[in-house]
Amino acid sequence: MNIAVLGTGMVGDMIASKLISLGHSVMMGSRTVNNEKALAWCGKSGANASQGTFAEAAQFGLVIFNCTKGMNTIDALRLAGSDNLKNKILIDISNPLDFSKGMPPTLSIVNDNSLGEEIQKLFPETKVVKTLNTLNCQLMVNPKLLNDGDHTIFMSGNSSEAKTDVSLLLQSFGWKAENIIDLGDITTARGTEQLLPVWIRLYGTFGNAMFQFKIVK
Amino acid sequence: MNIAVLGTGMVGDMIASKLISLGHSVMMGSRTVNNEKALAWCGKSGANASQGTFAEAAQFGLVIFNCTKGMNTIDALRLAGSDNLKNKILIDISNPLDFSKGMPPTLSIVNDNSLGEEIQKLFPETKVVKTLNTLNCQLMVNPKLLNDGDHTIFMSGNSSEAKTDVSLLLQSFGWKAENIIDLGDITTARGTEQLLPVWIRLYGTFGNAMFQFKIVK
DSSP, X not given: OEEEEEOOSHHHHXXXXXXXXXXXXXXXXXXXXXXXXXXXXXXXXXXXEEEEEHHHHHHHOSEEEEOSOHHHHHHHHHHHOHHHHXXXXXXXXXXXXXXXXXXXXXXXXXXSOOHHHHHHHHOTTSEEEEESTTSXXXXXXXXXXXXXXXXXXXXEESOHHHHHHHHHHHHHHTOOGGGEEEEESGGGHHHHHTTHHHHHHHHHHHSSSOOEEEEEO | OEEEEEOOSHHHHHHHHHHHHTTOEEEEEESSTTOHHHHHHHHHHOTTEEEEEHHHHHHHOSEEEEOSOHHHHHXXXXXXXXXXXXXXXXXXXXXXXXXXXXXXXXXXXXXSOOHHHHXXXXXXXXXXXXXXXXXOHHHHHOGGGTGGGOSOEEEEESOHHHHHHHHHHHHHHTOOGXXXXXXXXXXXXXXXXXXXHHHHHHHHHHSSSOOEEEEEO
C-alpha cells in the first residue's frame, strides 16, 4: 500500500523503515522537498522509498502517519492540505509537548481537549486515529523487544472501520491483538496524551526508554 | 501506630479498615464529629477505631491518609490544621477530579501543577507523599486481587525518609517492593494525577475497575 510518513525525525525514520520492510511504498514528507534527512532515509531504503513535501506525501498516501513534533503538527497538516487528507486514515503519533518553558515539558493542549481532537476538528473528512504516542519509537515498530511484546497499545478515533484497519497495521508491526485497547472516540486521546508526563518522569527514573505501560486486568 | 484517615467515603473506609486489620489504631476524621458514616465505620471496626473532626484525627495520627475528594482536600486539610500536620507524613490519595462540567471529569489542577504540590506548598512542614491515587480502592489495600499483585504503584514526595516509611506501609498492604516506583519529588505527582483521564476511559471500556497500570521494563 502507498503510505505517507510526515516528519523526518527519529520517529518518522523508524516508522517509514518498518513500513518499507513490510513491503509498502512509502513517501516521507517534510516542509521542503529534498530535505536532507528525507534524502538520507531514501538512500538507505531502496526503490519503494521516496520523499517530497508534506502535500506530495499526503497526496501519495492512502494512509498517512503524522510523525511530526506535536508543536508543529497543525502547521504541517495544513501544508499537507485538507484535500490530500480527505477520506484517508491519519495515524497521529504526536504529543503536544511544549519544551519552551524548560524541563519537564508541559502539554500545550490538555485536560478538556487534545491534539488528536484538534486535528479531527480541523480535518473533519479525515479519519484520525491516535495511537503509538505512549512509547519509545523502537518499541512502536518492534514491541517484542520488551516482555515478549506483552504490553499495551491504545487507540482513539471516531471511525470503527479506520480503527480496525489501524489495528491490522499494528499487528503487522508485531502487536498482539489482545494488547491493542480501543479506548473509544477521539476525545479519549486526552487520556493517552496525558500519559506523557508520567512517561517522561519514568524515563528520568530508569535512565532509558525501554519500558512501557501494560494494563493488567 | 496511631493513624488518621481523613474522609468517610469508600476510599477512607477501605484504607481505615485495612489499617485496623493490620493492628493500627485509627481515627477517622470528617468535617463534623459523629459523622454518620464515621460512626458506622467505628461500629464495625472494634476497639482500635475512633472518629472525630479533621483536626482531632490529624492531631491523633502520626501518619495521616488524605482520602477526601480532591475538590474538598484543601478545605479539609485547612480544617485539620497545619499544627496538627506538622512534621508528619501525609499520604495523599486524592485526585483533583472536577465533575462539575459533566462526564468525563476534568482535572482542576493540571499540567504545570498538581494537587500534591499544592498541598506541599500549603503545608511546607508536612512530608507529603502522593501514592495510591491511580487505582481502585479494593486494589489499594489488596493488590493480590489482580495478577497475583504484580502491577505498579507510584510514589512522589520530597522526603526520601518519608517515602521509605510509606513503602513499608504499602508492603504491609501486600505491595511487592519491586512494584513500588519512586518517581521523585512531589512535582512528579503531575504525572500520576494525569493518569486519571485514561483510567476513567479504561473504566468505561472495561465496565469495571479491576484493572491496573503495570510498568514493564
